Amino acid sequence: MRKHYVALLVIAVILAVLSFVLPISEQRTLVFIALFVLTLIGQVIFLGYTGQILLCQATFMAIGGYGTAIITVKYGVPSIVGILFGVVLGIIFAYIIGMIILRLRTFYLAIATLAIALITDALLKGWISLTGGYSGITGIPPIAIGGLVFENVNLFYGLAWIIAFIGWLFALHLGRSRFGRALKTIKGNEMVASSVGINVTKYKVTALMITGAYAALSGALMVHFMGLALPGFFSIEESFLIIMAAILGGASSVYGVFLAAPVLEYLPDLFLKLGDYKLIIYGLLFVLVPMYFMDGLVGLVTRLARRVHKIRLKNYPSGKTIAG
């Protein structure tokens, strides 16, 4: 466990140094990456630990984002209360849909969550009296804790990363504990899980609620950072990108999120440059990533490391051999 804390500390120190060195525009990018880290941790728990597919993570982000946007702008409640409201809303929503859709598995679950993402898209654009439609909600106040207002990028950068690190630690801890072990058992074999006394439905729904909380928090922080909420932030494309980045990063490793989050940040820019070819690349990625990268970049690195290790063993036959 200590090595994980050290690793996190190293990343934190690098990011802290960067906050003094980087220009504001780059810091903005890193804020988004922190928020993506937060969302992606949700995927680590739901996809990585529990082995369940979720194609509507942007829906939870939208619930958190619009939740806080609506009550802070329309009713003038403090931003912290707004964010809490958004997160609680996300958790409640996760509970409700979890009870309904989590009896489904694999493709069927994917389709059901895809439908939720589509409905979200339509509601954000169409329910104008609540969401403001395409023009969204503007004038969202910055986060204020006591007298401290997180107005400039530099301050928000610190806040976003501290929250992301806490979220990351929670997920790391969860993975080692009885709760995380139960989730991993469900991923392995649901029949085995119930044969050792794990209430599969309860654990799956709880995992979705945690994932929903992470995503809603990420969405809520995002709208306060931007000062506005637009349907485009939480589009179905965003959901696709999140799960793709999660798989690419290596969903079953908590370290994957640090690789996946930058992908999530830069991939849309890349797609923008591709113009009409975007959809082709999209489709290819969607087929190839699950086929060859199910264990992601972290998996790729591990495999490469193992191969190098094996070559070394061959060169030095007196070394430790792998027992067959």
Added chain:
Amino acid sequence: MHLLEVENLTKNFGGVTALNEFSFSVDSHEIIAVIGPNGAGKSTLFNVITKIHPATNGIVKFKGEDITKLKAHDIAVKGVSRTFQDVRTLNEMTTLENIMIGCHRTTRTGLFSSFLYLPRVRKEIEHVKELSMKYLELVGLDKTDADKPAGALPYGARKLVELARALVSDPELLLLDEPATGLNDVEREHMAQLLFDLRKMGKTWILVEHQMEFVMGSSDRVIVLDFGNKIAEGTPDEIKKNPEAIAAYLGEEDYA
């Protein structure tokens, strides 16, 4: 009061009756073997008791309590642990982790203490690891297997992993679904010895097997099933002389 009581248990799959009004009981510290040719309904019996399949009719009582309506995980929590005929280790997890998941029933820490990794969470993880290691060695696995992925172990060893997973939760009733099937002679000998040792530890279990000789030496009572019906029940010696039991087995050899 019996530990387990099964009354008139019937299970139909469509038009096929896998179990027909089957009744029996198990007392604490008793070793019961259920034998019969393939397709006799032995695995179905386990699957109905542990609620993988709901019973068509009949009652299952555990420690006097009707568990027929309970969910599979609740039955496990009550203290009924099982192994599977087709080994179900989680092959991407390590061997030790595979055993550790068996501790779910006996451990308590919840979500929020896990998030914070409170001292009691750490203590529990240590305890579970130690206990699992103990059972890993008890079933005769090598210490060095602990950190290997379970999928890397040979079939016979995976059966032992599964047995350790069932044992580690300290169940009051153990359901062993064909523990000797698929094992080679050495492994089968080891399994027989292991069951003999477990018996001395006072465990209670029901064993399903179709290899008659494997169960004869290690059971208090033998029940013979054929086409879902109980055709004989008695001590191993009685069963050896029972013409119907012999006929059922001769029948099987005819098919083979």
